[in-house]
Amino acid sequence: MPQNDLMARSIPTSRRAPQEETSMNQHSMTVRGKDRYKSGVMEYKKMGYWEPDYEPKDTDIIALFRVTPQDGVDPIEASAAVAGESSTATWTVVWTDRLTAAEKYRAKCYRVDPVPNSPGQYFAYIAYDLDLFENGSIANLSASIIGNVFGFKPLKALRLEDMRLPVAYVKTFQGPATGIVVERERMDKFGRPLLGATVKPKLGLSGRNYGRVVYEALKGGLDFTKDDENINSQPFMHWRERFLYCMEAVNKAQAASGEIKGTYLNVTAGTMEDMYERAEFAKELGSVIIMIDLVIGYTAIQSMAKWARRNDMILHLHRAGHSTYTRQRSHGVSFRVIAKWMRLAGVDHIHAGTVVGKLEGDPATTRGYYDVCREDFNPMRLEHGVFFDQHWASLNRLMPVASGGIHAGQMHQLLDHLGEDVILQFGGGTIGHPMGIQAGATANRVALEAMILARNEGRDYLHEGPEILAKAAATCTPLKSALEVWKDVTFNYESTDMPDYVPTPSVAM
Amino acid sequence: MRITQGCFSFLPDLTDEQISRQVQYCLEKGWAVNIEFTDDPHPRNNFWEMWGLPMFDLRDAAGVLMELTECRKVYGDRYIRLSAFDSSHGWESVRLSFIVNRPKDEPGFRLDRHEVAGRNIRYTTMPYAADRPEGRRYGGS
Numbered sequence: 001m002p003q004n005d006l007m008a009r010s011i012p013t014s015r016r017a018p019q020e021e022t023s024m025n026q027h028s029m030t031v032r033g034k035d036r037y038k039s040g041v042m043e044y045k046k047m048g049y050w051e052p053d054y055e056p057k058d059t060d061i062i063a064l065f066r067v068t069p070q071d072g073v074d075p076i077e078a079s080a081a082v083a084g085e086s087s088t089a090t091w092t093v094v095w096t097d098r099l100t101a102a103e104k105y106r107a108k109c110y111r112v113d114p115v116p117n118s119p120g121q122y123f124a125y126i127a128y129d130l131d132l133f134e135n136g137s138i139a140n141l142s143a144s145i146i147g148n149v150f151g152f153k154p155l156k157a158l159r160l161e162d163m164r165l166p167v168a169y170v171k172t173f174q175g176p177a178t179g180i181v182v183e184r185e186r187m188d189k190f191g192r193p194l195l196g197a198t199v200k201p202k203l204g205l206s207g208r209n210y211g212r213v214v215y216e217a218l219k220g221g222l223d224f225t226k227d228d229e230n231i232n233s234q235p236f237m238h239w240r241e242r243f244l245y246c247m248e249a250v251n252k253a254q255a256a257s258g259e260i261k262g263t264y265l266n267v268t269a270g271t272m273e274d275m276y277e278r279a280e281f282a283k284e285l286g287s288v289i290i291m292i293d294l295v296i297g298y299t300a301i302q303s304m305a306k307w308a309r310r311n312d313m314i315l316h317l318h319r320a321g322h323s324t325y326t327r328q329r330s331h332g333v334s335f336r337v338i339a340k341w342m343r344l345a346g347v348d349h350i351h352a353g354t355v356v357g358k359l360e361g362d363p364a365t366t367r368g369y370y371d372v373c374r375e376d377f378n379p380m381r382l383e384h385g386v387f388f389d390q391h392w393a394s395l396n397r398l399m400p401v402a403s404g405g406i407h408a409g410q411m412h413q414l415l416d417h418l419g420e421d422v423i424l425q426f427g428g429g430t431i432g433h434p435m436g437i438q439a440g441a442t443a444n445r446v447a448l449e450a451m452i453l454a455r456n457e458g459r460d461y462l463h464e465g466p467e468i469l470a471k472a473a474a475t476c477t478p479l480k481s482a483l484e485v486w487k488d489v490t491f492n493y494e495s496t497d498m499p500d501y502v503p504t505p506s507v508a509m
Numbered sequence: 510m511r512i513t514q515g516c517f518s519f520l521p522d523l524t525d526e527q528i529s530r531q532v533q534y535c536l537e538k539g540w541a542v543n544i545e546f547t548d549d550p551h552p553r554n555n556f557w558e559m560w561g562l563p564m565f566d567l568r569d570a571a572g573v574l575m576e577l578t579e580c581r582k583v584y585g586d587r588y589i590r591l592s593a594f595d596s597s598h599g600w601e602s603v604r605l606s607f608i609v610n611r612p613k614d615e616p617g618f619r620l621d622r623h624e625v626a627g628r629n630i631r632y633t634t635m636p637y638a639a640d641r642p643e644g645r646r647y648g649g650s
Contacts, residue, residue, distance in 0.1 A: 181602045188552065190592075191516045191605030221519055244628050251632035255620040258512035258636075260552045286632065376599050394599065445519045453517060453527070456534040456605075475521060 024076070024112050025052045041092050044080035049089060051108040056127040062164040063145050064387045065124045066115060068157040068330055076112055078154055079124035083107040085149045087132060104129050116500050121330065123161070135172035138298040138341050146333060157331035163340060164388035171393055173344040177308035177315050179396025180374065180421050183348060186288065186314070187260050189223060192452045193420055195444055196224035196264075198403065198427035203230070207237050211245030213437060217430055218253030218261045220441025225249075226403075226425065227266035229293045229320035239269075239278055247285040264291035264316045264349075272300060276307065283311050291316035291349075294338075298345060305346025316401070317347035329497050336365075336385060339372045343398045352400035355417045356410050362498045363417060373398040374421055382501035399423055407486040408447040408479060412465025415451050424448070434485055439478035446476045510617035512550050515590055515607040525574060528591070528609055532570035535593035540604055541565045542573050543592045546584045548612075548646040551636050560584075563594055577609060586612055586647045612638075612647035 030036075030048045044050070056062055063086075069078035081089075087107035088097070107128045115121040134140040150158050184190055199205070199213045214225045225246075233239040246263045254261045267278035267290050275292070282290045290313055292304050301317065308315040325332035335352075342350050352369045353361035368384035374397050378390040402418055403425035414424055426444050433440025450472035454461045461468060473480035517523060523531070535542050542564050545557035560580045564573060573591070580589055589610035592603050616637040623631040638646035 181600060185555075185602060188514060188555070188606075190603045191607070221513065240628075244630075247632075248630065251620060251634070254552060255618040255634045256510065258510075258550055258552055258618060259514050285629065397599070442519065449517050449519050453520065453523075453531070457527075457530045458534070472520070 024114070026076075028053055037093055037095055037098060039093060039095075043077055044084040044089060045074075045077050047080075047084060047089060047093070048103060048106045049083040049087075049109055050076055050080040051110055054108045054110040054127060056110065056164075057129075059130045059166045059168045060127040060164075061130065061133065061141075061145075061166060061169060062388060063126050063128065063160060064162045065126065066157075066159040066161050066330065067112075067122045067124045068120055068155060069122070070154050070156050073154045075114075075122040075124075076109075079109045079112045079122065079126070081152065081154060082124060082149050082158065083109040083126045085152060086126070086145055086147070087128060105132060107132070118500065120156075130166065130168055133169065135169075136174070136302075138302060138345050142298060142341065150331075159329070159331050160333045160337050162334065162385070162387040163337055164390060165340060165344070167391050167393045170344065170391070170395055173395070174302075174305060174309060174346045175343060176348045176396035176398045177305050177313065177346050178348045180399050181397070183314055183399060187223065187262070189260070191420065192448060193415070193418070194223045194399075194423045195221070195441075195448060196226055196401070196403075196423050196425040197222055197430040197441070198226045198228050198425060199231075200228075200427050200431045202228040203234070204236050207241030207245040210237060210242055211249040213431060214246050214263050215249035215253055216437035217441045218250060218263070219256050220430075220438035221257075221445030222261075222430065222441045223259075224262050224264060224289070224423065224425075226264040226316070226427075227291060229266070229268075229295075229318040231266050232268050240281065243278075243281055243285055243287075247287060250287070260288065262288040262314070264289050266291045266293070266318075267304070268293045268296055272303060275300070275304065279304070279307055279311070279313070283313060287313070289314040289316055291318060292347075293318050293320040295321045298341065301342070301345045301347060308348070309346070314348045315346070316349040317342060317351075319351045327497060334385070334497070336369055336372055339369050339398075340390070343373060343392070343395060347398065348396075349399045349401050349423060351403055354402040354404055354406050354414070356406060356413050364499050365497055366417070368499075370400050370418060370422070373400045374419075383499055385499040397421070401425060403427070405489075407489060408443045408482045409466075409469065409486050409489075411444075411447040411451045411469065412461050415448075415455065416462045420452070429482070429486065432485075433478065434481055435478055440482065442476065443478040443482035446472050446479045447482075510615055512588070512608070512611070512615055512617070514550070514552065516605060517607045522611070523607070523609065525577075528577070529570045529574055531605070531607065532573045532591065535605055536567055536570060538593075538595070538604070539597075540593035540595045542567070543594065544573070544576055544580050544589060545592060546580060546587050546589045546610075548587045548643060549636060549639050550588050550615075551618075551634065551639070557588070557590065560589075563592075581610055585610060588612065614647070 029046050031046045067078050069075050088105045107126050109126045111125040113123045197217045217225050250261050265282045267275045269275045326335040353366040355361050355363045355366050365385045368386045371378050376392050380389050401423040407429035430440035431437050454468045544560035547557040590608045592606040595604040619635045621633040
């Protein structure tokens, strides 16, 4: 339906719920037979979009929405409206429904629960038949699920919290071009997080100066350096200059260390043709990795993932722009959904939060994102914001990236929160080192190796972390000086996005 | 120079006791530890020579340390690394790898630059030691 029709529609006052709360999850109200198709307007919950007895099929896609109805709007009706408007419904009854297997195509809201401790908000569970979606297309999936409903007038706010993607649908996607296992084999790096840094300043360095930062950081001990999201091709540094000098730096650092190194060459550009051209040049130069920004769009991301698989390239995704719709708890799309879509779409790296750094990230919620990226099966864990069991059917694992305001002194906390299959990116924490970039990189690498060694030895590294670092610093001046400079840097702010469920201690059996 | 492949190359060389604790960690995870050696440390030389098969079904790190001692007696002038393999589904790959023996002198790598069209350069990394035949690279017989 055209957007305008939807915007123009409102629920007449006569239909609004009585003052007392409708009891949730009552029986079906669906009108059946001839009456269902009488011309005119009918409540969504009577049109077949509210089916509390419906049991989702294994092949259904399930979406969980946080629905905030306008004052006085029945939450069941609001939730049924979301189901309707994200599948077959329009604002009025249409007879052409009767030319179709309409009951199959109707999304069915089958459960509505009040959100704990959030008056006026409801979790609506909506099941969609697999036939509503095109194989292997995030564009189609997202157009269906979030394409039409978020501006719906009877709602104050709407948030897509989570999705259950059936194996039958997962299997239609390529998934990460490389995956964690192959990335590690290709990079020849096992048993520890990988280390990276974003070149700073973000803007203004010439290609030659930029390559200098890359060389120093890689030679000092990092595995990767990275272009920032807005480093594309600007007057101060056109992309070919950057690529050429970066690859000189990578190869020189590789020879100096005997290790495989990489730098994420950002191929983000205004058109697909330009992106392919840049990616081809990166390949020609022997780069092991390229990067793209989330803002290029889902289809462009999937195209680049297919290109990366065909060309033996690791594909890094910078989640540029995601906070515009992921951060607020009441409206938008949760990042856990974006992470699921990106695993399907086929990127190899995704920024997924640091917990301790400068950017938003509650520990439990972040843990949920990391699980979505890295596990083959995600069990429902409400305390991590994971609402559904999710099987990934051996789709490649996606390496999460922790970036933004982290430093060597937090190594024990980072390892504890984020585990070992992660890329830790210390931009300022490398380049801002008082003894220089190489020293900054060395400090991070020594801190990391010392922490892994201690963890594997069975030490309580989280609590003994500062002690372990201090001991490693005794034989490593760069680490000593890093610990001194950043010892008091923490970012303790209230999170804006946290799980709604908190585990309650139960008696151990 | 010091080749920094493997998990712990930025730390001082591990003592046998430290090596043993890492091996024990691997065994407790159910991983099979393998000893490998080479005198061609090129970063893309994936297949170092195997000192026997990966030690499946081993419980005690002492078994690996015994083999390592034997390996060092024969190939003490080369790079030796321990790699731990995880056979569980979804991994089926190396989970930890670190160098446990190095040649006394590590000459490192030469970077050859071959200038081609435009400003493009083709790079080749060559271990200096590889100029000599295998087995005679680090002062070996």
